[in-house]
Amino acid sequence: SSRGAVPATQRSSWTSFLKSIASFSGDLSSLTAPPFILSPTSLTEFPAYWCERPDLFSAIADAKTDEDRSLAVLKWFISTLKDQYTSRNESMGSEKKPLNPVLGELFYGHWPDKNGRGKTNLLVEQVSHHPPITAYYISNPSKGLSLQGHNAQKTSFSGGSIIVRQVGHAVLTVLLPSGDKEEFLITLPRLRIDGLWYGSPYIELTDTSYIQSSTGWLSTIEYKGKGYFSGKSHSFKAVLSAPDGALADTIEGTWHTTSKNVLTGAPFHDVTGLKEEATVVDVEQQGEWESRQLWRAVAKGIREGDFETASREKSKIENEQRQRRKDEVTAGTKWELKHFVHIDNDPTYENLGKLFKANPPTEDAYIFQHNPPFGELGLETGAVKPGA
Numbered sequence: 368s369s370r371g372a373v374p375a376t377q378r379s380s381w382t383s384f385l386k387s388i389a390s391f392s393g394d395l396s397s398l399t400a401p402p403f404i405l406s407p408t409s410l411t412e413f414p415a416y417w418c419e420r421p422d423l424f425s426a427i428a429d430a431k432t433d434e435d436r437s438l439a440v441l442k443w444f445i446s447t448l449k450d451q452y453t454s455r456n457e458s459m460g461s462e463k464k465p466l467n468p469v470l471g472e473l474f475y476g477h478w479p480d481k482n483g484r485g486k487t488n489l490l491v492e493q494v495s496h497h498p499p500i501t502a503y504y505i506s507n508p509s510k511g512l513s514l515q516g517h518n519a520q521k522t523s524f525s526g527g528s529i530i531v532r533q534v535g536h537a538v539l540t541v542l543l544p545s546g547d548k549e550e551f552l553i554t555l556p557r558l559r560i561d562g563l564w565y566g567s568p569y570i571e572l573t574d575t576s577y578i579q580s581s582t583g584w585l586s587t588i589e590y591k592g593k594g595y596f597s598g599k600s601h602s603f604k605a606v607l608s609a610p611d612g613a614l615a616d617t618i619e620g621t622w623h624t625t626s627k628n629v630l631t632g633a634p635f636h637d638v639t640g641l642k643e644e645a646t647v648v649d650v651e652q653q654g655e656w657e658s659r660q661l662w663r664a665v666a667k668g669i670r671e672g673d674f675e676t677a678s679r680e681k682s683k684i685e686n687e688q689r690q691r692r693k694d695e696v697t698a699g700t701k702w703e704l705k706h707f708v709h710i711d712n713d714p715t716y717e718n719l720g721k722l723f724k725a726n727p728p729t730e731d732a733y734i735f736q737h738n739p740p741f742g743e744l745g746l747e748t749g750a751v752k753p754g755a
């Protein structure tokens with residue numbers, strides 16, 4: 368049949384899932400989906416996609432001029448897109464529904480130092496459950512690099528596809544050898560999830576995203592699917608403009624493979640090579656709030672096709688969470704974030720966003736707290752059990 372990817376026994380539940388998406392907009396994570404589309408991975412693991420090519424991240428620190436730094440940031444950013452948006456199709460056959468993190472869920476990892484690139488640390492905390500918001504802090508202290516951001520999603524349904532507007536942004540900070548600090552405001556593309564009818568969802572990127580440097584350099588990245596620019600899916604065109612607005616460079620290609628500089632013909636990015644997954648401590652050594660430990664039984668059920676166990680274990684976690692929230696109301700207390708502080712208005716977003724007329728003009732943010740033992744140098748995976 369035309370719905371080949373949907374197992375025969377799950378067809379009607381897939382149809383009702385699609386109907387519920389169509390008549391609903393908001394928080395997709397709360398909808399019950401049929402087993403074949405469930406992923407055993409929590410959304411708290413997704414910020415790792417920012418750094419699965421750690422050499423490109425550290426190369427930002429090695430660039431010598433403002434222009435070269437902006438190009439290095441653009442190259443690193445474009446090179447994260449394949450991992451962010453097509454890796455589940457490669458590893459699991461299609462896009463899947465990730466586990467919906469609980470408030471306070473944590474994910475730690477790192478990429479080891481190799482060939483002088485420095486060690487890169489990853490720290491993720493689920494800072495809200497309703498709506499789901501994930502905050503992250505990625506740092507390479509020896510290179511003076513840090514990336515702080517958060518993400519949430521606003522979803523709607525149109526023409527048979529799920530449209531996902533990403534809410535949130537990232538700020539990359541580069542400490543220069545001079546002692547100066549350069550900041551880059553990174554906004555996020557819009558997603559369209561196609562292939563739903565056939566039960567084999569995949570992501571296409573649409574619209575425009577920006578990388579605005581505090582030095583004035585700006586990358587404007589336009590995303591197109593089949594039938595535009597080159598006619599290929601996953602196409603993009605990036606334009607780098609100087610602080611005075613003059614066009615400096617144009618890059619074109621497909622983000623999941625390669626691109627080149629349109630003016631010079633020189634190759635730009637290339638992600639056809641292997642990515643490098645973050646090193647994460649064994650689940651046995653993880654604290655109870657760490658993602659793989661917390662979801663261990665659910666993930667095992669999903670992986671082994673034992674969906675009864677998976678859904679029973681998932682209900683346990685959800686009930687425990689509901690009870691916690693009730694207890695907090697009774698006690699008049701509030702859940703305390705472990706690594707971040709929420710601010711209503713991110714000054715970096717507002718100031719840099721003005722330069723390219725960001726929409727919306729202001730956004731909130733979650734600011735990483737350099738508290739011991741999670742200061743830049745002490746950051747170690749699994750070193751601390753939340754609540755300890």
Ligand code: CLR
Pocket residue numbers: 395396400404413414416451452462463464465518520531533560568
């Ligand atoms: C999260 C932030 C990452 C990039 C990213 C990639 C895939 C997105 C995910 C974000 C958010 C959740 C998401 C997912 C694809 C599918 C999933 C939109 C933006 C939704 C909730 C599940 C839909 C269910 C269908 C697959 C049936 O940096």
